[in-house]
Amino acid sequence: xxxxxxxxxxxxxxxxxxxxxxxxxxxxxxxxxxxxxxxxxxxxxxxxxxxxxxxxxxxxxxxxxxxxxxxxxxxxxxxxxxxxxxxxxxxxxxxxxxxxxxxxxxxxxxxxxxxxxxxxxxxxxxxxxxxxxxxxxxxxxxxxxxxxxxxxxxxxxxxxxxxxxxxxxxxxxxxxxxxxxxxxxxxxxxxxxxxxxxxxxxxxxxxxxxxxxxxxxxxxxxxxxxxxxxxxxxxxxxxxxxxxxxxxxxxxxxxxxxxxxxxxxxxxxxxxxxxxxxxxxxxxxxxxxxxxxxxxxxxxxxxxxxxxxxxxxxxxxxxxxxxxxxxxxxxxxxxxxxxxxxxxxxxxxxxxxxxxxxxxxxxxxxxxxxxxxxxxxxxxxxxxxxxxxxxxxxxxx
Amino acid sequence: xxxxxxxxxxxxxxxxxxxxxxxxxxxxxxxxxxxxxxxxxxxxxxxxxxxxxxxxxxxxxxxxxxxxxxxxxxxxxxxxxxxxxxxxxxxxxxxxxxxxxxxxxxxxxxxxxxxxxxxxxxxxxxxxxxxxxxxxxxxxxxxxxxxxxxxxxxxxxxxxxxxxxxxxxxxxxxxxxxxxxxxxxxxxxxxxxxxxxxxxxxxxxxx
Numbered sequence: 001x002x003x004x005x006x007x008x009x010x011x012x013x014x015x016x017x018x019x020x021x022x023x024x025x026x027x028x029x030x031x032x033x034x035x036x037x038x039x040x041x042x043x044x045x046x047x048x049x050x051x052x053x054x055x056x057x058x059x060x061x062x063x064x065x066x067x068x069x070x071x072x073x074x075x076x077x078x079x080x081x082x083x084x085x086x087x088x089x090x091x092x093x094x095x096x097x098x099x100x101x102x103x104x105x106x107x108x109x110x111x112x113x114x115x116x117x118x119x120x121x122x123x124x125x126x127x128x129x130x131x132x133x134x135x136x137x138x139x140x141x142x143x144x145x146x147x148x149x150x151x152x153x154x155x156x157x158x159x160x161x162x163x164x165x166x167x168x169x170x171x172x173x174x175x176x177x178x179x180x181x182x183x184x185x186x187x188x189x190x191x192x193x194x195x196x197x198x199x200x201x202x203x204x205x206x207x208x209x210x211x212x213x214x215x216x217x218x219x220x221x222x223x224x225x226x227x228x229x230x231x232x233x234x235x236x237x238x239x240x241x242x243x244x245x246x247x248x249x250x251x252x253x254x255x256x257x258x259x260x261x262x263x264x265x266x267x268x269x270x271x272x273x274x275x276x277x278x279x280x281x282x283x284x285x286x287x288x289x290x291x292x293x294x295x296x297x298x299x300x301x302x303x304x305x306x307x308x309x310x311x312x313x314x315x316x317x318x319x320x321x322x323x324x325x326x327x328x329x330x331x332x333x334x335x336x337x338x339x340x341x342x343x344x345x346x347x348x349x350x351x352x353x354x355x356x357x358x359x360x361x362x363x364x365x366x367x368x369x370x371x372x373x374x375x376x377x378x379x380x381x382x383x384x385x386x387x388x389x390x391x392x393x394x395x396x397x
Numbered sequence: 398x399x400x401x402x403x404x405x406x407x408x409x410x411x412x413x414x415x416x417x418x419x420x421x422x423x424x425x426x427x428x429x430x431x432x433x434x435x436x437x438x439x440x441x442x443x444x445x446x447x448x449x450x451x452x453x454x455x456x457x458x459x460x461x462x463x464x465x466x467x468x469x470x471x472x473x474x475x476x477x478x479x480x481x482x483x484x485x486x487x488x489x490x491x492x493x494x495x496x497x498x499x500x501x502x503x504x505x506x507x508x509x510x511x512x513x514x515x516x517x518x519x520x521x522x523x524x525x526x527x528x529x530x531x532x533x534x535x536x537x538x539x540x541x542x543x544x545x546x547x548x549x550x551x552x553x554x555x556x557x558x559x560x561x562x563x564x565x566x567x568x569x570x571x572x573x574x575x576x577x578x579x580x581x582x583x584x585x586x587x588x589x590x591x592x593x594x595x596x597x598x599x600x601x602x603x604x
Binding site: 061068069320322339379 | 398399400403406407409410411413414416417418423424425426428
């Protein structure tokens with residue numbers, strides 16, 4: 001039994017042990033640099049691979065939701081489709097508009113992708129598997145995440161195209177509006193954990209009562225926070241139903257209208273990498289990070305659980321994309337400021353009440369009421385404001 | 398409440414997702430080059446020229462009247478009339494197109510050429526496998542590429558072709574009857590002529 005436990009532990013730490021083993025060959029002076037490289041390179045390899053797999057899953061899944069097959073020509077079950085897409089985007093001509101600001105136009109996709117990758121610095125992918133255990137990890141995550149907005153605006157501005165600029169303006173308005181509920185929804189976890197370190201937050205959740213884990217999502221404020229966080233994350237990563245910035249029927253492709261070839265592919269990848277990062281943050285904050293869902297499953301390596309949860313969240317993202325139509329701009333803004341923001345603010349009070357009340361059924365009842373009642377009232381408020389009337393176009397008369 | 402409709406919609410997409418693995422009639426996609434649906438009779442792609450008999454050039458019904466060329470809205474037909482005449486399927490000497498080109502990159506499949514043709518010589522094809530890597534020559538069809546047999550026409554549009562064949566048979570019978578009547582009349586006239594001039598020397602004598 002102890003042998004098995006040791007084996008499970010070693011399997012869990014296999015990447016950590018491998019890194020230490022490799023570092024043994026390097027002179028002491030160069031060890032910090034090599035340690036950084038050995039931590040960063042796997043992330044830079046693993047997540048683009050996940051991106052490739054996700055594009056395949058997404059196209060297959062969306063196809064099935066619309067009663068189609070999805071890609072099934074390139075390779076078995078169309079599995080080599082991402083490779084074919086990559087080759088295609090590499091061989092395409094890279095067109096830069098004549099009047100574009102060439103330097104900024106060139107830098108925008110690079111900044112987007114690097115900002116997306118920097119998010120992973122603080123994500124604990126497994127036990128002892130985090131690139132940098134910052135004591136302000138959550139803060140770092142959101143600070144770097146907002147760099148993506150800068151990249152989007154650089155792209156829209158430098159293209160010197162009306163569609164790009166309008167798309168960028170929409171994207172910025174949306175991303176800034178939803179950044180507020182995104183951060184506020186995660187504050188409840190920081191309140192409860194008393195730490196901004198992602199590692200500490202996961203460690204708090206990796207404990208069990210009986211077989212049940214101490215994930216924050218299994219509390220009223222945690223559940224509300226998780227749902228709000230996921231809605232805001234969908235909007236942050238410009239995914240359907242919040243994909244207004246690339247509303248192809250109105251503004252061609254939004255801020256990346258003037259991008260082609262591999263720069264376009266970089267934008268595409270940056271968005272997905274960013275989506276995985278926010279998904280990973282949701283897992284870290286609410287779904288117990290790398291911890292197993294049941295106490296008797298802890299022998300399965302921690303990194304497996306992280307990626308299993310991430311793939312589940314990706315599947316939900318795809319499912320939502322296959323279901324919902326795109327929102328209108330005013331609906332988008334109303335949802336952010338009239339529903340999400342009050343809900344997240346009230347959720348802070350709920351988390352506070354949870355913290356100061358003693359454990360028991362009463363605490364559950366009070367906190368659940370504090371979530372459900374505002375939810376019902378706010379959603380009624382959203383509905384009542386709907387006025388149907390004949391639209392008049394002032395400029396056509 | 399917010400989210401109620403979303404959950405309903407997500408249940409619907411989930412039903413579609415799993416249903417597509419279970420029930421085969423949900424997936425209506427035909428895997429095109431390997432599988433093909435039966436062609437519907439009224440389908441049409443681009444015009445072709447009908448010929449009777451075995452040889453495409455000898456049996457060509459087209460007499461280069463150029464009505465289709467004039468009527469074609471996008472002007473995708475180009476015809477050059479021949480200088481000489483050749484016998485058509487009925488043996489009657491007719492002009493024939495020295496050049497007959499249709500640029501199918503311009504053609505809009507309107508079928509007006511078919512409607513105006515007095516000789517039932519041009520008909521609509523159903524072939525859609527026309528993609529080519531030569532966007533000029535590959536899409537400019539000459540008269541040899543346009544020519545297809547009457548049997549082919551009968552195969553793709555059986556009802557329409559049967560009607561055309563019946564009409565042509567009636568026309569042919571009428572032509573034959575007319576020719577026969579003319580021949581008889583001519584023979585009778587000849588007989589009358591010979592009877593009226595008995596003084597003429599008998600046949601066999603050198604003229």
